[in-house]
Amino acid sequence: MRRVAAAVSVLALTIAGCADREGDSRSASAADSGFPLTVTTPDGGKLTLESKPERIVSLSPTATEMLYAVGAGDQVVAVDDQSNYPKDAPRTKLSGLTPSPDKISDYAPDLVVIDNDVDNLSATLDKIGTKTLILPAAKTLDDAYAQFELVGKVTGHPDEGKDLADRTKREIEKIVADAPKPADPLTYYHELDQTYYTVTSETFIGQVYALFGLRNIADGDDPSAHGGYPQLSAEKIIEADPDLIFLADTICCGQSPETVRKRPGWDTLTAVRNGHVIALDDDIASRWSPRIVDLVRTIADAVEKVEGAG
Template identity: 60%
Template sequence: MIVLLLVLAGCASHPPDEDSTAKPNTEATFPVTVGSVTIEQQPMRIVSLSPSATETLFALGAGPQVVAVDSQSDYPPQAPHTKLSALQPDPEAIAGYHPDLVIASADTGGLSAALAKTGVKTLVMPDAKTLDDAYQEFIQLGRATGHQAEGESLAQQTRDEIGKIVADTPKPAKPLTFYYELDQTYYSATSKTFIGQALAQFGLKNIADGNDPAISGGYPQLSAERILQSDPDLIFLADTHCCGQNAGTVAARPGWNTLTAVKNGDVFPLDDDIASRWSPRIVDLARAVSTAVTKAAHAG
């Protein structure tokens, strides 16, 4: 549950957009089948219950087709924010927006079956486990919404940008170790997760991996003792907005002022949302990691 909450981090509540001004894409070819869902015609009233999907839809140019997004979809600002819950979806409330397609990250509570009774199809886009998964979802969302060319372009552009950032980042003489913090109770992400893989591209060694990076689904809860004993070179904080964490609060924890990362000023706050979503903004995450590695490499 904590992982799902972190993935859905962020909140906003604005009046819903009652009408879609989207115009059909006459070049789109329908029907199309994405996963196990066949979409007969281009959807013009989309409800997104996934912050990552919401960001991607707008990046694709499908924003005008989106009539409602869940309460955690706080980006981009122009998204039609509502109080719809992705954690506890209410089929009746969702149907109230008269969607012709609902996009969710999970089929929570039998959502797709409930909406099917009203004639609405649900496209489930599960959590990306790898960067390639994220790129594939860009393409799939493009196909599902009549923006296939844009989806393919977005996937390639994102892949290329991240590849360039990684290539341009200096390589330390020896691999740097890091601790990635999801919350103040020391939940972290191993190299078996989407975020872990994104950081691994920079040649970093994850202290959360231990002997089994797959433990706890890739999201283990570390102990303060383990973190202190590992003495990471870098600390990334993905709990800045939610929990007010920063270099100062980390240094104030018992014993943490002795850590190499703290002493060298290598504690890096991240935007919670960017650090938890598999949207095109993963490029921003890559830039933040590159900045951290470059600083540490030059200091070393």
């Protein structure tokens, strides 16, 4: 009986020791991951997460790209119907434009990422204990870099988020530094759709073009008019005769250098005659994701082509 009692005592001590080590391990793991965590959101508010989110729902195509870029892809359980990159993201019928709290809750998320707080979605989700991170459209490249870092922090990948921001910034700065510097600023027209909606230099995309000293034909007297997204007329575009035309409506609207050439009077434009109509990927040209580097590189190549032809 004494031997049995001793064995039981040793076993109890062993189990207790293991439990203590496991508890210490969990505590160390929680400390290492940086949780609980409180961050300042882009709107100046505070978001507190008690633990690393393991079930993330993204209702923003740009946020989806960021989540995967910082290494949080395995934590994403659902993305909205417009999140088409990366291709292995768990795309669903969820909508970021008309979000349904009930359908979102079906995925039991511990974090929902959105770019617009439609119908006060964040407050609704908060009532059922679900945290929401709002990442509004970036107004500058620095805003985009800050969001990369923020997404890294809230998902438990702070180093990856900072590295992504630093690396993206360095790549863009190098591309711009290596690009030709035209003696006279080149003019451009950025097309959002075939009804001639465009952007001004006040927008995020407009500021990307400004890195190369390009002059926007849509600026007029007030680049901030119409929220930076005015609708031009064919006559105004023809009159401005831009050196470069960038088409951000190739996927949505089937536009191409060939369709542009067939528009009445457009075959006389400098950009068309010289083959300087550039087809963009609509998604890359409309998101403030890490793939903005691809857009910057495309613009640099276009400037180089014009300068080489000159």
